[in-house]
Amino acid sequence: MAVAARSWQELFAARTRGEGGDGIAAILGLLARPELISFAGGFPDPKTFPAERAAQILRELADVGDASAFQYAPTQGLAGARAAFAARLEALQGVRPADDELLVTSGGIEALELVAKSFLERGDTVVVEGPTYVGAIMAFRGFEAGLAAVPLDADGLDVDELASRLAGGLRPKLLYTIPDHQNPAGVTLSLERRAALVELARRYGFLIVEDVAYRELGFGEAAPASLLSLGPDVVVQAGTTSKTFFPGVRLGWAAGPAEVVAQLVSAKQNTDQCAGALGQRLFEEYARRGWLDEQLERSRTLYARKWERLGAALERTMPAGVEWTRPNGGFFSWLTIPGGATELARRAADAGVAVVPGALFYADGGGDENLRLSFSMVGEELIDAGVERLAALL
């Protein structure tokens, strides 16, 4: 075609030009180099994937002529899948969403996208954690929101700092938090702070977006009460089966006030209309048989063992001055390295180790002295060598 030789980028919508996309592409790029020992991507270990049992359920659905798995689903989700999610929330969080308080989504990221699409106008403010999940930064930026980052410490989001910024005039529509085994920092929000955060949402009239992607992957004691259970009037919870079942189904949920859920359902009608029925039926059957709980048990043991090995290797090799978080669940530890972690990440790749520079996880600057180490997918036998290579660069 003889069209003027210009870049199509000139025609892209302004709202798509926010930063962030290149960052994810860079992580995936690092992951794609098989020769690296990779602490880069937050992917679940394929050893946890239930291939045989998924195949068995599919076979059974085909044998009994169950058409629902192959048909379009209602936008809010199939009744059976919604019942399965509601039952899990009741069992694990002590809160059972009513029929109109729960929506099945195509993964956690879609739940965030639907919230962003439903609430955000250009220039609206979203409070995020500093650092936070890159996919959330992209979802909120995609609707031209301004992001305000509030720092984290070992007990999660600094809620006192948030309170003083709110008192000083900060007026967010949304506050996004990953309270359990946070991505990327690995920390968990204390119960006391959870209660205080819910009170702030009530006082200042913002919606808390609670991302529970890693909640079910604790290594020891149960996670503190979920924000949804503490403040069902001011919280929408975004969940995913990607880390607990497998990401190939692209399945998740949003649970919150009926008025909010109705708006998310409406927003979903012109994204993908419904989450894939095949995945919904698979998940429902898998959970009903108790297989999800069995898988979770094995996954927790596997990830706890990997963290133990990584933590021990860090203790053994890292020079004085380097600090790291000690997660009690999830996939990540967050390193603080005085003096230039971004350059270090580049040198690490040259030395055969993939790590993610911390700056990627900040919405408004920061992270120059941080690295995220993910231990979820790296082979256990490679952890020591990977950490040793990294330490040798310091």
Ligand SMILES: Cc1ncc(COP(=O)(O)O)c(C=O)c1O
């Ligand atoms: C905090 C957090 N939320 C959501 C997601 C995305 O989940 P899903 O695969 O369901 O879109 C991830 C995946 O890395 C995550 O780390």
